Amino acid sequence: MSQAVEKYFVPEPSKFPIFGSFALLCIGSGAVMWLNSVGPGPEVFFLGMATLIYMLFGWFGQVIRESEGGKYGKQVDSAFRWSMGWFIFSEVMFFAAFFGTLFYVRVIAVPSLGSELNAGLIWDGFKAAWPTAGPHAADTFSPMEAWGIPAINTLILLTSGATLTWAHWGLTKDNRGQLKLGLLFTILLGAIFLSLQAFEYIHAYEEMNLKLTSGIYGSTFFMMTGFHGLHVTIGAIMLLVMLFRVLAGHFTKEHHFAFEAAAWYWHFVDVVWLLLFVVVYWL
Amino acid sequence: DAVNLQTPVTPVASEIYDMHTMMLIICLVIFIAVFGVMFWSVFHHRKSKGAVAAHFHENTTVEIVWTIVPVLILLGMAYPATKTIIAMKDTSNADLTIKATGYQWKWGYDYIKGEGEGIRLISNLSTPQDQIQGKADKDEHYLLEVDQPLVVPVGKKIRILTTANDVIHAWWVPAFGVKQDAIPGYIRDTWFRADKEGVYRGNCAELCGKDHGFMPIEVHVVSAAKYTAWVNERQAAAATSAANDTKTWALPDLVAKGKDVFNANCAACHQPDGKGLPPAFPPLDGAAIVLAPPADQITTVLNGREGTPMAAWGKVLSDADLAAVITYTRNAWSNKTGEAIQPAQIAAARH
Amino acid sequence: MSAVTPDQVHDDHHHHGPTGLMRWITTTNHKDIGTMYLIFSFIMFLSGGVMALTIRAELFKPGLQIVQPEFFNQLTTMHGLVMVFGAIMPAFVGFANWMLPLMIGASDMAFARMNNWSFWLLPVAAVLLIGSFFVPGGATAAGWTLYAPLSVQMGMGMDMAIFAIHIMGISSIMGAINIIVTILNMRAPGMKMMKMPLFCWTWLITAYLLIAVMPVLAGAVTMILTDRHFGTSFFNAAGGGDPVLYQHVFWFFGHPEVYIMILPAFGIVSQIIPTFARKPLFGYASMVYATASIAILSFVVWAHHMFTTGMPAQTQLFFMYATMLIAVPTGVKVFNWVATMWRGSLTFETPMLFAVGFLFVFTIGGFTGLICAIAPIDIQLQDTYYVVAHFHYVLVAGSLFALFAGAYYWLPKWTGHMYSEKLGKLHFWCSIVFFNVTFFPMHFLGLAGMPRRIPDYSLQFADFNALASIGAFGFGLSQLIFLAAVIKCARGGEKAAAKPWEGAEGLEWTVPSPAPHHTFETPPVVE
Numbered sequence A: 001m002s003q004a005v006e007k008y009f010v011p012e013p014s015k016f017p018i019f020g021s022f023a024l025l026c027i028g029s030g031a032v033m034w035l036n037s038v039g040p041g042p043e044v045f046f047l048g049m050a051t052l053i054y055m056l057f058g059w060f061g062q063v064i065r066e067s068e069g070g071k072y073g074k075q076v077d078s079a080f081r082w083s084m085g086w087f088i089f090s091e092v093m094f095f096a097a098f099f100g101t102l103f104y105v106r107v108i109a110v111p112s113l114g115s116e117l118n119a120g121l122i123w124d125g126f127k128a129a130w131p132t133a134g135p136h137a138a139d140t141f142s143p144m145e146a147w148g149i150p151a152i153n154t155l156i157l158l159t160s161g162a163t164l165t166w167a168h169w170g171l172t173k174d175n176r177g178q179l180k181l182g183l184l185f186t187i188l189l190g191a192i193f194l195s196l197q198a199f200e201y202i203h204a205y206e207e208m209n210l211k212l213t214s215g216i217y218g219s220t221f222f223m224m225t226g227f228h229g230l231h232v233t234i235g236a237i238m239l240l241v242m243l244f245r246v247l248a249g250h251f252t253k254e255h256h257f258a259f260e261a262a263a264w265y266w267h268f269v270d271v272v273w274l275l276l277f278v279v280v281y282w283l
Numbered sequence B: 001d002a003v004n005l006q007t008p009v010t011p012v013a014s015e016i017y018d019m020h021t022m023m024l025i026i027c028l029v030i031f032i033a034v035f036g037v038m039f040w041s042v043f044h045h046r047k048s049k050g051a052v053a054a055h056f057h058e059n060t061t062v063e064i065v066w067t068i069v070p071v072l073i074l075l076g077m078a079y080p081a082t083k084t085i086i087a088m089k090d091t092s093n094a095d096l097t098i099k100a101t102g103y104q105w106k107w108g109y110d111y112i113k114g115e116g117e118g119i120r121l122i123s124n125l126s127t128p129q130d131q132i133q134g135k136a137d138k139d140e141h142y143l144l145e146v147d148q149p150l151v152v153p154v155g156k157k158i159r160i161l162t163t164a165n166d167v168i169h170a171w172w173v174p175a176f177g178v179k180q181d182a183i184p185g186y187i188r189d190t191w192f193r194a195d196k197e198g199v200y201r202g203n204c205a206e207l208c209g210k211d212h213g214f215m216p217i218e219v220h221v222v223s224a225a226k227y228t229a230w231v232n233e234r235q236a237a238a239a240t241s242a243a244n245d246t247k248t249w250a251l252p253d254l255v256a257k258g259k260d261v262f263n264a265n266c267a268a269c270h271q272p273d274g275k276g277l278p279p280a281f282p283p284l285d286g287a288a289i290v291l292a293p294p295a296d297q298i299t300t301v302l303n304g305r306e307g308t309p310m311a312a313w314g315k316v317l318s319d320a321d322l323a324a325v326i327t328y329t330r331n332a333w334s335n336k337t338g339e340a341i342q343p344a345q346i347a348a349a350r351h
Numbered sequence C: 001m002s003a004v005t006p007d008q009v010h011d012d013h014h015h016h017g018p019t020g021l022m023r024w025i026t027t028t029n030h031k032d033i034g035t036m037y038l039i040f041s042f043i044m045f046l047s048g049g050v051m052a053l054t055i056r057a058e059l060f061k062p063g064l065q066i067v068q069p070e071f072f073n074q075l076t077t078m079h080g081l082v083m084v085f086g087a088i089m090p091a092f093v094g095f096a097n098w099m100l101p102l103m104i105g106a107s108d109m110a111f112a113r114m115n116n117w118s119f120w121l122l123p124v125a126a127v128l129l130i131g132s133f134f135v136p137g138g139a140t141a142a143g144w145t146l147y148a149p150l151s152v153q154m155g156m157g158m159d160m161a162i163f164a165i166h167i168m169g170i171s172s173i174m175g176a177i178n179i180i181v182t183i184l185n186m187r188a189p190g191m192k193m194m195k196m197p198l199f200c201w202t203w204l205i206t207a208y209l210l211i212a213v214m215p216v217l218a219g220a221v222t223m224i225l226t227d228r229h230f231g232t233s234f235f236n237a238a239g240g241g242d243p244v245l246y247q248h249v250f251w252f253f254g255h256p257e258v259y260i261m262i263l264p265a266f267g268i269v270s271q272i273i274p275t276f277a278r279k280p281l282f283g284y285a286s287m288v289y290a291t292a293s294i295a296i297l298s299f300v301v302w303a304h305h306m307f308t309t310g311m312p313a314q315t316q317l318f319f320m321y322a323t324m325l326i327a328v329p330t331g332v333k334v335f336n337w338v339a340t341m342w343r344g345s346l347t348f349e350t351p352m353l354f355a356v357g358f359l360f361v362f363t364i365g366g367f368t369g370l371i372c373a374i375a376p377i378d379i380q381l382q383d384t385y386y387v388v389a390h391f392h393y394v395l396v397a398g399s400l401f402a403l404f405a406g407a408y409y410w411l412p413k414w415t416g417h418m419y420s421e422k423l424g425k426l427h428f429w430c431s432i433v434f435f436n437v438t439f440f441p442m443h444f445l446g447l448a449g450m451p452r453r454i455p456d457y458s459l460q461f462a463d464f465n466a467l468a469s470i471g472a473f474g475f476g477l478s479q480l481i482f483l484a485a486v487i488k489c490a491r492g493g494e495k496a497a498a499k500p501w502e503g504a505e506g507l508e509w510t511v512p513s514p515a516p517h518h519t520f521e522t523p524p525v526v527e
């Protein structure tokens, strides 16, 4: 008997959320203790991390089983689409806070520190320029060059976007070989990107005397590229999970939103990088 | 009891006062009109009075009207406000420029341009602890009085530059219509011209930590002649203070002077008995840094400690005051080093 | 799918998983989760209220009597944080959970498991936040706005607040996504967007605000964290940063945040007034557009909290004009509500009393907001008790009264019993009287020059402070009446009909009272 209205899937009670909450309690309080050197900070923190990983495996595992078990209809699928879209939007706003910060310090704060009043009365004739570690910088550093590793990394990420789309075409054409190869390339490019960035950080710390503590330039540079790197890592892990699922025979050419979600995320990370490249490295 | 803005004594403050009165009246009129209609309904369109509900739920005309009319009212409000803002922001052509620096928790004033140039004062709350703790009767200007008030001449344009040493404070004198945040590392400015002699009082108006409620501002607006006399007196005092910084002191004199300096500046945190308020404010009585050789203590007092409320006192106090207060802490309570620290040692430790 | 799998048959029978405490911990049911949100927020309201009462007790007369300045600042800060993030916001999410699926004819929230997590993150955040009172150095005392560099000076309580905010942010973002998807994707057939109850609209728009600004707050407090512990210089001029930068980022979040706390209240009131006027809401479409305009404008007014930081005149003017504009759409709403009552057939059960009380007193708060928006006047008022009066008028008489109105309105649906009208009315009259006794004098205090966030004040402020303190205790005690009314209603009383209010409309009144555990498993068809 076929039904006209498809029922929306409402899951059973689940124990995973409470694990997630316990995990964040441990991560939060562990981090506080760690930062303030009281109590067993790192231990509690890593207990939280371990719980979080357990929770993520369990929870996503269940979602995957439900999905492969055919429980999710069209409506659930579109719910996932909306939610991924708005989740990415929230990430956009997180980065926006930092882009806004960079804009503000470059256009308002630093020039104002070099103004007649501020430089004259407080900062001994500080001359505003970018990059800077501020009027009271203890040390000098060299700023990051755009046309070395960062430019290469830009190419790498752009290419990875292309390989991912190629993989997606593979999926929609039911060409599993192309899908696997495309995914593999994308992940490898992501890994290369991250290695180059790690190399760049080490270079900055050891040869350029450019550190997180190098005033506002160091703060914005490392926080922005660092959060981006973290997102690349998360994106790469998502793609890796997709690769394993593909190898396990998941997804059909019509029904593969998890793959698309990971791809959206990857493209988002890509776009953020382009902006970073322009405003952090280049201009 | 006061129910309205304080009596204005500057042109800007008067404009603000009148603007507020105008706003209040407009808002009251709208309020009475809107709620007059509502209460009419409340009393006459009750079911218990047999009211039967009408069915309308739209009327484009009234909706347009009650969108446009408020816009017009707002324009009427914005016009005078715009003029006043532009006036408030015009700090040019000042007769006297004074820098007000917020410290946790006191104000420092530097006369940097105009008559009296070079004068520095530190303005501390002068209300005794006993009054605050309820052990003595509170006098009239409870919490609004300072040891060294800011003194300015009447009828002159005074430009105030604000900045801060540690966290954000705000320099506020209601009767002048002036409130300007004092931001560490940046200078902001504002101005006033008081048209009437008198004593005007205000407060720090930005949460700045423990004693935010205890850093008042007291301004004496005086005649030109009195102002000149005051300037001369201050300049003579500055000369004595300079002499103090170069002479060599005996231990008891240092301890006596140091005690005053301590109570005025340090006791708020470290407490008069030196026991502090741990963990935020550490004790000095028996503290390792106080009992060790003086170099570390001198640098800490001079430069402060980053990330804590411990301020860089080198910017505030003279060499003699610093020598005295350090000597005092090393010889007060159970601390008995018997050492005298001389102003010359402080001078050497600067830079 | 042509064959019914055994699994689906299983689903069709309402089997109620775990029981006891585990039921609540593992539940995926929107009504259970809504209930938990509401209880949690009420507990937070009492905690924040106890802090407020301690503040008021200290301010009863000049001098220091009960708490010392540092602890006073901790109380003020935590009172603000707990009320905003612990009481008001979760209470509205609780209403959303309970009512949205019922109003749009959905079987549950779109992501029922995630919904559970959104809730269970809150107690974690509360433990971190309130626990910070008990660590060395105590809770953060930098004000709920956590301005740098004062917040950089604080002890480890500040770090706990930062992580608590991160966790609450995650909870809010997940909650907001859930609400958006539920509304966009799960409406019953025929439930067009422009037919949705206004509460759904206001929550939809609020959810967008949440997604847009909670991440920004996360960014702001993260920068404080790294300035505190990792040597960055975001808010330190010596390193090229700027303390005022923090305020920009914070208020970019903070101003939309205050509308996050009022838009759902507008929604609740827009449900209640037509019911008790027995007349459809006047200007439905313009209500929707007004809500959207308020939300959009809320992104370009943030610096009205910063008029005293010293901005260029043009910047001040821009933010002043933009802020003033918000009076227009808000006015449209006020006029629409009054027009809805006009020539209705009014009765004044408790929900209506609170709704009318809301309208009356919120508008006063709106007007004082407008007075604050006039930059020259704000120079005198910023950081005084006038501002405290303003925001308690909009938050307590606004958000909180709307929450009470909604609670009485839907209690019969939640519990299956009618609440005691006598207790409800007593609660209303005590609340509105004591509310005004508490907060009205604060306007005078602020105008006369009393700064906020101070534990002690000069003598000319003594009388009004004493009055406000007496009012606060009266207001606090009045809230125990609400507790009594709710408990009594939950435990028994007159059976409520499916539609206990004569003039009510909407799908939520088509299901029995109390609403069964599962509703609309087969979507209803609207019209």
Ligand code: HEA
Residues within 6 Å of the ligand: B027, B030, B034, B069, B070, B071, B073, B074, C145, C258, C259, C261, C262, C304, C305, C323, C324, C326, C327, C328, C330, C331, C332, C334, C363, C365, C366, C367, C368, C369, C370, C372, C373, C374, C378, C381, C382, C383, C387, C390, C391, C394, C395, C398, C399
């Ligand atoms: C629910 C929360 C809420 C709401 C709805 C509002 C609404 C408004 N607020 Fe308020 N506000 C806060 C919560 C809220 N505020 C908080 C918490 C703070 C302090 C934060 C802190 O520092 O800790 C604050 C502070 C604050 C300030 C900063 C004060 C200062 O620190 O110096 C300003 C300044 O512009 C302001 C303005 C406004 C305006 C213009 C509105 C408008 O939206 C009001 C619009 C409504 C009306 C105007 C009434 C109805 C309209 C009519 C009947 C139409 C006809 C009217 C006319 C044409 C005049 N608010």
Ligand code: HEA
Residues within 6 Å of the ligand: C045, C046, C047, C048, C049, C050, C052, C053, C055, C056, C076, C077, C079, C080, C081, C083, C084, C088, C142, C143, C144, C145, C388, C392, C395, C396, C400, C438, C452, C453, C454, C472, C475, C476, C477, C479, C480
């Ligand atoms: C969001 C909502 C919200 C709500 C509902 C309230 C509710 C109240 N607030 Fe609010 N308040 C804020 C948000 C809110 N506040 C914010 C954001 C600030 C700014 C903080 C800052 O400056 O950083 C502030 C600041 C603030 C101040 C200024 C403090 C200062 O500047 O130092 C004051 C002072 O009177 C005050 C008082 C009150 C009172 C009396 C209530 C009352 O309405 C509370 C009533 C409730 C109760 C009293 C609970 C009832 C419970 C019982 C009676 C049970 C008793 C049980 C036992 C004793 C076991 N608040």
Ligand code: CUA
Residues within 6 Å of the ligand: B102, B103, B105, B168, B169, B170, B204, B205, B206, B207, B208, B209, B211, B212, B213, B215
């Ligand atoms: Cu200084 Cu408040």
Ligand SMILES: [Cu+2]
Residues within 6 Å of the ligand: C254, C255, C258, C301, C302, C304, C305
């Ligand atoms: Cu605002």
